[in-house]
Amino acid sequence: MRYTLKQLTYIDVAARHKSITGAAKALNISASSISSAIDAIEIQTNKKLFTRLPSKGISVTQFGHVFLSNSRQLLKAHLTFEEAVDEQAKAIKGAVRMGCFTPAAPIILPLITKSVADNHPGISIHLTEGDIAQNMRQVVDGKIDLAIGVSAHLAMNIAFVPLFVAPPHIVLPHDHPLADRSMLSLKDICHEPMVLLDLDETRDYMFGLFNQDDLTPRVAYSSQSAEMVRSMVAAGLGYSIFNLRSLQKQQYTVGDLVRIPLTPGYQAVEYGIIHRDDAHLSKVDHVVINTCIRLRDSGAFNRAVLPEGRVPADGRKNVLITA
Template identity: 30%
Template structure:
């Protein structure tokens, strides 16, 4: 058999228009050319597809309905194949090393990578998580192509782009008396047991808030694990200070947590994209950066802590 896509396209167009003349106009062919293609297809298959009625157009035969239905499915598959082929030709390929501050990596990185790899499956991504100091070193050494981190952990003069503010908030157990207040002050918190998030740069930042207010927090426990902070707080053992608010309102053990803004005036960090200094940014990096901007700003707007 010599059944071409053009013959299938002609049969589908004739069925759609109900006439050879209509199909000829759609396909920019002569009516005789359409009729010849139909004759050739019917001869190849050995079945009459259309009943041709002079002055009344054409009508599908019972067998013709099945044949045209299959032809339309084949043509749709071909359109999809061509679209995928074009996307493949124009998609990116290569390797991308992404750094991320470990605390908020689960919040930002998976959705961004999922969308990026859907669009560009030929790019291999390596994730490098760490503390603020570790991420800074990775950027300085060009071990990563791009990194998501806080601006206050970048003590060196590294290129950065601010994406969203990350105001500090108080996280407390839902059944704590303080949970009934809309705003909390550092002076009030300094009288309560504190669960300190003990990542090096984060620790210094949170403690600096008390120093600037000439207060001393009562640190009961300290841990470098973000989730452990949430579990200790949820168990009613104290409060903590954190920045970005995650989407979950419950800890692993089912403790309900609430978050309240600080009433004090203070400086807070921003989430930034940072890049190695003096290194040309590839198209892969630029495209990944665009997705990061969109997702980080969306998350920041959805999970801003309010006093309600």
Template identity: 30%
Template sequence: MITIHQLKVFVAVAECGSTSAAARALHLSQPAISLIVRNLESELGAELFIRNPPRGLAITPFGRGKLEEARTLLSQAEMFGEPQDAGNQLRGQLTLGYFTTLGPFYVPRLIRRLRERMPKVEVQLREGDLGAVGRMLDTGQVELAITYDLGMGDQPRTQLLRKCRFYAALPLEHPLARQESVSLAELAQEPFIQIDLPMSREFLMSPFWHHQLEPRIAYRTTSLEMVRGMVAHGLGVSILITRPASELTYDGERIVCRPISDEMPVQNLVLAQSHHFALTPVAAAVMAEIRDLFSQEDLVP
């Protein structure tokens, strides 16, 4: 008979990628983890993982299907085992992923909101660049994610949260800052500070390439705030999508934000749901809170 403990071990190995990492996460020995997985495979009559010692474990197609079932069963078991309180509050866990530059804008406000409205729901957070968030969704490491609709492999289910537009980031005293808008051709003539994150890098450069322009890259950085700081100190210009509420940088300098006069693509900010998870009551409630949060007019960017 398959036990809840076996399912917990199976899910941990799948999420951690190795029996040794799962052993550390569950505070068990590595041989014990391996034995539990082998016994579970014997019960099911098929392999859950492909063993490749140099590379660790890779989940099989059969295992991937069983992983979704195991997560659903564990979620149901947790809710079944919890006593119902007078407030009929939701209980359970959820793992939320988010694109690294979006996190500071939305996640703290969301977590505070969830703690106030769903105190029995535990939310675990996973951060990454666009490609990493896409892989988390694709492999079932996160149940939901707040991200741009780029880099998602198996096309998880998505809901549009808002449309975001490019803008130019300029030094306060730069001549272009005195204009109401700037063109890509004007920006391409200036030293350029590039956000150097996978997929973000190519997407932010694509409008230039579409117009046969090549920016003069002066500096590259993976940090949104470093881009803003270098622009504020007159080291170059940039184009960005994520826009903080304040034009002040960490050190108190100021940048100027201007719309771009060329026709530009609009980037969709979405709520994505991994196809590895069934829609639980907890996930449905958290998704509703996220949609409600993004409906607020004062939310940036």
């Protein structure tokens, strides 16, 4: 069987747009060219890549998902090959598709993108946000090149580059009776109303922390927005638990926050970069990965976490800054 890179590119773009017409517009070619590429592959394989949905576009078949996963690796390898033989290129240029867990994205990604932009202005980073499992699926399927993920529950063919460990900490209204404590356990706070960040991964993780002490939280409020959770805590509606904190002071409509470390022993979260372990990483991919490693080694990510069971270096018992 013979496939051309042009055919594979057309099919990849059609799958991403879920539309032959949309792919044609994106590539500035005729829809018939896209259809011809799809037909050619389907004839050679004697299998359907897509199911045509009248007035709704196209849907990738089970075989199509497998085909696309492999073809995207080939396209990626071709890009890497082109980079390797382009001796005239004096600067690294290109694009990388990078995902991140939604609550962590506004804290972690600006550090990375700013550092890449400062040192490699020819590189563009296309960012996506989603839950941890969704990002991992997109990496496995070749829809994104890299993602900021966690070390737990990695797929078999995923490589993980560790960046930092984020212990959990308590977030309280600034005028809470426990706000002057240097550290807390969940037993100190579990009887009070909790504001839960209600995402699949965070929900399971939070309940797991309480299970370590054979406790059950009293969830009074929940939200899928980390910023909403912090705002509700600042307003005095309860406490919450986070692993990451914003790098700058945040202003809230009502109230303010303090962050207090949990006593040692609670499960922390290890963040890092994930990519397919069999992927043909491009120069651009390596630049982003190496940038993250340099940021890690310089301690840049440390500002995003609260050290486990320690009073901040300035001697204060708590810090009036958002979690």
